[in-house]
Amino acid sequence: MSLKNINPTKTQAWKNLSDHYQGFASFSIKKAFENDANRKKRFTIEQGDLTLDYSKNRIDQETMDLLVQLADEVALKDAIEKYFSGEAINETEKRAVLHTALRSSSKEPLKVGKKDIRPEIARTLRKIKSFSNEVISGKWKGYTGKSITDIVNIGIGGSDLGPDMIVEALQFYKNQLNTHFVSNIDGDHVSEVIKKLDPETTLFVIVSKTFTTQETLTNANTIKNWFLKSASQFDIAKHFVAVSTNLDAISEFGIDGNNVFPMWNWVGGRFSLWSAVGLSISLSVGFNNFRELLDGAEEMDLHFKNESFDKNVPVILALLSIWYNNFFKAETEAILPYTQYLTKLAPYLQQAIMESNGKSVDRNGEVVDYQTGTIVWGSTGTNMQHAFMQLVHQGTKLIPADFIGYQQSLHGLSDHHKKLMANFNAQMDALAFGKTLEEVHLELKTSGNVNDIATLMPYKVFEGNKPSNSIIFNNLTPKSLGKLVSMYEHKIFVQGVIWNIYSYDQFGVELGKELAKKLLNNA
Numbered sequence: 001m002s003l004k005n006i007n008p009t010k011t012q013a014w015k016n017l018s019d020h021y022q023g024f025a026s027f028s029i030k031k032a033f034e035n036d037a038n039r040k041k042r043f044t045i046e047q048g049d050l051t052l053d054y055s056k057n058r059i060d061q062e063t064m065d066l067l068v069q070l071a072d073e074v075a076l077k078d079a080i081e082k083y084f085s086g087e088a089i090n091e092t093e094k095r096a097v098l099h100t101a102l103r104s105s106s107k108e109p110l111k112v113g114k115k116d117i118r119p120e121i122a123r124t125l126r127k128i129k130s131f132s133n134e135v136i137s138g139k140w141k142g143y144t145g146k147s148i149t150d151i152v153n154i155g156i157g158g159s160d161l162g163p164d165m166i167v168e169a170l171q172f173y174k175n176q177l178n179t180h181f182v183s184n185i186d187g188d189h190v191s192e193v194i195k196k197l198d199p200e201t202t203l204f205v206i207v208s209k210t211f212t213t214q215e216t217l218t219n220a221n222t223i224k225n226w227f228l229k230s231a232s233q234f235d236i237a238k239h240f241v242a243v244s245t246n247l248d249a250i251s252e253f254g255i256d257g258n259n260v261f262p263m264w265n266w267v268g269g270r271f272s273l274w275s276a277v278g279l280s281i282s283l284s285v286g287f288n289n290f291r292e293l294l295d296g297a298e299e300m301d302l303h304f305k306n307e308s309f310d311k312n313v314p315v316i317l318a319l320l321s322i323w324y325n326n327f328f329k330a331e332t333e334a335i336l337p338y339t340q341y342l343t344k345l346a347p348y349l350q351q352a353i354m355e356s357n358g359k360s361v362d363r364n365g366e367v368v369d370y371q372t373g374t375i376v377w378g379s380t381g382t383n384m385q386h387a388f389m390q391l392v393h394q395g396t397k398l399i400p401a402d403f404i405g406y407q408q409s410l411h412g413l414s415d416h417h418k419k420l421m422a423n424f425n426a427q428m429d430a431l432a433f434g435k436t437l438e439e440v441h442l443e444l445k446t447s448g449n450v451n452d453i454a455t456l457m458p459y460k461v462f463e464g465n466k467p468s469n470s471i472i473f474n475n476l477t478p479k480s481l482g483k484l485v486s487m488y489e490h491k492i493f494v495q496g497v498i499w500n501i502y503s504y505d506q507f508g509v510e511l512g513k514e515l516a517k518k519l520l521n522n523a
């Protein structure tokens with residue numbers, strides 16, 4: 001059964017939101033706080049160790065009620081049911097979308113076609129566990145009898161960005177293995193990585209759902225040739241493993257059948273880090289931490305599936321984003337984690353969000369006449385405060401921002417952490433409340449800068465009224481990270497449902513690939 005096909009702009013809620021928006025030209029976040037002592041509490045959701053405070057948005061209770069009504073009118077509940085139960089909601093590719101099954105602890109059979117997929121998920125997890133244990137413990141030996149010291153993940157897009165982001169984010173939990181990622185077709189990338197490696201002690205994980213991707217196959221072949229300069233064909237079995245759905249292509253590449261980890265068509269590449277695509281994560285931080293990552297994601301899955309929309313973190317984030325994207329015509333959103341560990345979160349989410357919802361044809365096959373996928377970008381605080389934040393504070397564009405923070409730091413440098421979190425909160429306050437002409441005037445006067453008051457005043461005003469969400473966890477653990485990523489995955493889903501588009505195909509990346517092939521053949 002397919003998702004309902006409802007044009008969001010034809011719903012009553014959309015019409016009401018359009019009218020409601022008209023009254024919002026004069027809405028002030030600052031005044032809303034002054035008039036409602038309860039505002040922060042009213043617009044805060046606590047979900048275990050996660051607190052979402054969305055009070056610093058251009059919203060009132062009516063906005064949120066209408067947005068929830070919109071979710072109801074486009075049959076979001078029904079869509080969630082279909083998503084989790086394995087209906088082929090990726091209709092253009094006739095596939096289910098079941099990355100949630102990869103982290104589910106349920107024992108209830110879950111069928112894709114006639115087959116219960118739970119046993120093969122469990123089998124694959126056991127294989128990831130035993131393989132990771134062997135390599136980490138040093139039992140797995142290379143062709144000269146030495147233990148493995150380095151792991152190289154060869155993949156691109158979903159077969160690279162997710163594992164790379166998580167391995168970087170979980171550095172604190174890392175073991176002795178060094179983990180590297182090769183993705184770009186640019187030969188300088190692979191050259192820079194292999195120049196540091198010893199073939200005797202390196203394990204290569206080739207990750208490609210299709211095993212046809214030009215970048216991955218080119219890099220894998222270059223690496224294989226480099227490896228064969230010092231080792232024999234026979235030794236490949238000790239140094240190359242693959243994660244893919246394409247078993248024939250893997251065996252043609254020469255990989256031992258025992259070294260193959262399965263992938264499934266019901267997992268999209270950009271949602272696959274929870275599968276064996278996450279093998280380099282499990283190798284890098286150990287299987288128990290990988291399992292914790294899955295558990296955190298499952299906790300968010302259950303919250304998303306069962307919680308009413310008005311208290312549902314991914315639903316609320318998706319609705320707020322629609323409010324700005326479709327009514328305020330905001331074009332971009334910033335993702336601003338206040339932890340150095342999440343340096344790669346924005347690039348990862350760029351694929352997840354923009355490859356999913358960068359669509360302009362609706363589920364009816366018609367070109368939409370409303371905005372869909374947002375452009376997302378971002379970087380870590382506090383560095384980005386000294387880079388692009390000027391434009392967010394005083395530029396001409398409205399840029400809603402997600403601030404992601406942690407109550408505690410992992411290394412316990414409390415002085416640093418206090419300063420980090422003071423900045424985290426200060427940025428959101430500055431964005432929301434700004435600084436008025438009167439405040440600037442007084443400030444210049446008291447600083448004794450009397451002569452320059454008139455000239456400087458306009459430049460020092462902060463308009464404020466800039467929206468942000470505060471997303472805070474207790475600390476950065478594999479579990480809270482799983483929850484964070486799953487939260488964004490469901491936000492993507494909700495937005496796709498509301499925009500009436502197909503979020504799980506990516507035909508838009510094909511034409512460039514075809515043309516590059518043609519150019520190569522004609523060269």
Ligand SMILES: O=P(O)(O)OC[C@H]1O[C@](O)(CO)[C@@H](O)[C@@H]1O
Nearest residue numbers: 156157158159208209210213269
């Ligand atoms: O895992 P594969 O099949 O090599 O694909 C890699 C990436 O290429 C894409 O198909 C398109 O860029 C992504 O969706 C995917 O994550």
